[in-house]
Amino acid sequence: MYTGNSAPVRERMRRTPLGLEEEEEKHLKDLLNREVIHSSSSEWSAAPVLVRKKDGKIRYCIDYRKLNSITRKDAFPIPKNRDLYRHFERYKIATLRDCSYCSRAQKVWSSFEDDVDYVVPLSVRSVSEQDEDLDETNLDSLVNCNWISESEITNMGAEQMEDQELNRLIVWLEDKIEPEEHEVYLCSPSIKHLWNCKHQLVLKNGILCYKWLDPFHSRLLLVVSRSLRHKILENCHDTKLSEHFGQTNTIERLKQNYIWYGLRENARNYVKSCHTCNVNKKANVKPKGPLGQFHAGIPMEKLHMDILGPLHESSSANKYVLVLVDQFTKWMEMFPLPNQNTITVAKRLLDGFISRLGCPVQIHTDQGKNVDGQMFHDICRLLQIVKTRTTPYRPCSNGQVERFNRTILQAIRCYLKGKQKDCCSLRALCKEGDRNGEETFNGTKDEESE
Ligand SMILES: [Zn+2]
Ligand SMILES: [Zn+2]
Structure with a gap:
């Protein structure tokens, strides 16, 4: 038990109920006799509490709470x-x-x-398989189904010799050549990969195999030559026994008996492009409608609206900024707001914007309840404005105004160092700057809407 540097925890003994004294004495003696407990003079102590069991006998419970609170626990007490x-x-x-x-x-x-x-103190499965000498393993285990005939197994060596990459490895292994490092560097990734684990490569009857070490099922894997790969993939996926299983299962199946560089990728591609699978299996992904683009044709057709904030409270107690951008002209209006309630927002919108410039055809906002709630919808209906909103989690569909927000925040950060109270007075300046720079925004940001 690891308790770090903390001082030993000591606890005063608790008083035993008078009625239990005799019983306790007996219980203690019994425990001592059975060598369950023994006397100790440790500087650590925890108080025991007597508890009556369901069957009427008594038992000691020990209050280790103090000790537990200072013990550093092992996050992974049980090994794999x-x-x-x-x-x-x-x-x-x-x-x-x-x-x-x-x-x-x-x-x-x-x-x-x-x-x-x-x-x-547990029963552990005996691990005897490891003792089996792998070299005694018969090559027949390589072939788990009947599709590789005897003659083909004997042919396998020849196939491997024809494969340029494997040929090289076999020659190195046969002649026990230790190739120079730079020589390996120049080889294909496949050779590099296999040569990296050369201790696991064995030649068995002239056939290159790979020793797969596993405490449960150590086995020899056939290093497959390029020419045979397709046939093996076919047999691990297309046959009746393999039932056109998915990628994971096909790979697991292959890994039982074969190995080659890029096995996973090849298997994945093979399954992905399997005609039968594609025709007969149902897709797991629900199709989504593509997100379209929206272009306004005239001024005041679509008004983007967003609320920026909370910012530092200005001297006139304003904390938020209502940002309005016309999509066609990119004309921008900003209004300071003390809060972002629907009433405040709507009042500003009517007094500041609509009364001066007229009604837009459409107002586009994000999904905030203050600008997309029942009341705001009612106001829009009164004014015969179409109310739209962004798709969930896609603020970019309100891109017009979000892009302006960024510019505004940048400006605020640049100009108001330590003078946050002046936010309102600088608003005009900021707005002017943005309007002057409007050309740069024109057409650079196409927004998408549902
Ligand atoms: Zn298939
Ligand atoms: Zn600058």
């Missing part, structure tokens, strides 16, 4: 099974079930100590 098996390969394993008490385990341990390396 695979790692365990790999670790135990080297040991003779004793299996102990139900070690109920540590002291008992200790005794068992000492009696075993001479002939075992490990005592495991």
Whole structure:
């Protein structure tokens, strides 16, 4: 147990209820006799509490809360099974079930100590397969279905020799040549890859194989020559036994017996382009309508609207900026707002914009409830304005105004260093600047709408 540098935790013993004193005494003696507990003078102590069990007997519960609070816990207390098996390969394993008490385990341990390396209080599957000498494995295991005939297996060596890449590897292995580093550098990725794990390459009856080391099922994989790959893919995917399984299953199937550089990619492409699969399987992806583009034809046809903020509160208590942009002319209006309620926004829109410039045909906003709520819709209906909004999570469909927002924020950041209170007075300047620069925005941002 790791407790770091913290001081030992000590806890005062709790008082035993008078009625239980006798029973406690008996229980303690029993535990001592069975060597479950022993006396200790450790500087750590935790208070036990007597609890009555369902069957009427008593039991000690120990209040470890204080200790637990300072213990540094292991985030992954249980090792992975695979790692365990790999670790135990080297040991003779004793299996102990139900070690109920540590002291008992200790005794068992000492009696075993001479002939075992490990005592495991769990039953662990024996790992014997590893002992099998791989070299004894028959090549027949390479062929799990009948489609490769005997003669073809013997032919395999010849096929591999014809394959330029494998040929090279076989020659190196046969003559036990250790090629120079620069020589390997110049080779194809396939050769580099296989030569990197040359210790796992073996020649079996003149056929190049790959030793697949696995604690459960070590086996020899056939290194497949280019000429055979298509046939193997066909047989691992198209035959009745393979049932046109998907990419993952096909790859798993291939990996049981074969290996080549780019197996995964080849298999993936093969399955993707399989005619039968494409004709008969249902697509998993729902088709979406393509997002179109919207172009306004006349001034005031489409008004983009957005609320910027909250910003620093200005001297006249304004925190938000209402930004309005006409899509056709790119004319921009900005109004400071104290808050972003529907009433405030609508009032500003009517007083500041519509009363001066007239009604737009369409108002486009994001999905904020204050600009897309019932009340705003009602106002729009009164004024015979078509109300549209952006698609969810796609603010770019309100691109016109979002792009202006960026410019405005930039301007605010540039000009108002430490003078945030002046936001309102600088608004005019900022707006003027944006209008002057409007040419740069013209047509640069096509917005999309549903
Ligand atoms: Zn298929
Ligand atoms: Zn500058």
